[in-house]
Amino acid sequence: MRLYHAAASPFVRKVMVLLHETGAVDRVTLVPASGNPLNPGTLPVDRNPLGKIPALEREDGPTLYDSRVICRYLDDTLGAGLYPPAPRLWDTLVLEATADGISDAAVLMRYEEHVRPAASQSPEWVEAQWTKIDRALSAIEDRWTSHLAGPLDMGQIALGVALGYLDFRQPQRDWRGARPALTAWWGEFAQRPAMVATQPVQA
Known part of the structure; x- marks a missing residue:
C-alpha cells in the first residue's frame, strides 16, 4: 500500500497514529505530497479528484481517500478493533x-x-x-x-x-x-x- 503523506496534515497524522498503534507502519510506503486549494502542487489529483490527502493506494482496489474511510479500511484489514462494537x-x-x-x-x-x-x-x-x-x-x-x-x-x-x-x-x-x-x-x-x-x- 502507498499512502500519500504530509506530516503536517492532521488527517494524515491520524492514519499514521493508527499504523503506529497497530505496528503496521512497515506495511505502507509513504509518498510525499503537498499543495493547497490554490495550487495543487504534488497532491494526488489523479487518485483523489478532490485533491486532498491522505489517499491510500491499494493493489486490490481503487485508491481510498478521506481519513475516516482509510482508518476504517485499515482497522478492518489489520483487525485492530479501534472501532468497537455497538453501542x-x-x-x-x-x-x-x-x-x-x-x-x-x-x-x-x-x-x-x-x-x-x-x-x-x-x-x-x-x-x-x-x-x-x-x-x-x-x-x-x-x-x-x-x-x-x-x-x-x-x-x-x-x-x-x-x-x-x-x-x-x-x-x-x-x-x-x-x-x-x-x-x-x-x-x-x-x-x-x-x-x-x-x-x-x-x-
Missing part, C-alpha cells in the same frame, strides 16, 4: 467526527492566514472557525470525559491529533482554558509512543 461504536464515530471537524476548521484557519492573499483575508471568518473549535472542545469537556477514560479507539486518536494540530498551528490560542479534564487527558495522550513518533515539526 460504544456510535460514541466513537461521533467523537471522531467532532475531532475531525476541529481539525478541518483549524486547517481552514491556516489556509486563510497563510494561503489566501492578504487583501482577501477575513479575520471575521477566521474567528468564526475558532468559535466552532471552541464550542466543540467545550462539548467534549462536558460530554465525553468518560469515553476518553475507556479503551483506545479512533475517536480518541482523532481527538489527540486535533489537539496536537491546535498546539502546532495555533499555539497563541488557549484552548485549554477552563477545560481541566481535557487538558489532563491530552497531557497523558500526547506521550503515547505513536503520538511522539508522528509529531510534526515546524518548517
Whole structure:
C-alpha cells in the first residue's frame, strides 16, 4: 500500500497514529505530497479528484481517500478493533467526527492566514472557525470525559491529533482554558509512543 503523506496534515497524522498503534507502519510506503486549494502542487489529483490527502493506494482496489474511510479500511484489514462494537461504536464515530471537524476548521484557519492573499483575508471568518473549535472542545469537556477514560479507539486518536494540530498551528490560542479534564487527558495522550513518533515539526 502507498499512502500519500504530509506530516503536517492532521488527517494524515491520524492514519499514521493508527499504523503506529497497530505496528503496521512497515506495511505502507509513504509518498510525499503537498499543495493547497490554490495550487495543487504534488497532491494526488489523479487518485483523489478532490485533491486532498491522505489517499491510500491499494493493489486490490481503487485508491481510498478521506481519513475516516482509510482508518476504517485499515482497522478492518489489520483487525485492530479501534472501532468497537455497538453501542460504544456510535460514541466513537461521533467523537471522531467532532475531532475531525476541529481539525478541518483549524486547517481552514491556516489556509486563510497563510494561503489566501492578504487583501482577501477575513479575520471575521477566521474567528468564526475558532468559535466552532471552541464550542466543540467545550462539548467534549462536558460530554465525553468518560469515553476518553475507556479503551483506545479512533475517536480518541482523532481527538489527540486535533489537539496536537491546535498546539502546532495555533499555539497563541488557549484552548485549554477552563477545560481541566481535557487538558489532563491530552497531557497523558500526547506521550503515547505513536503520538511522539508522528509529531510534526515546524518548517
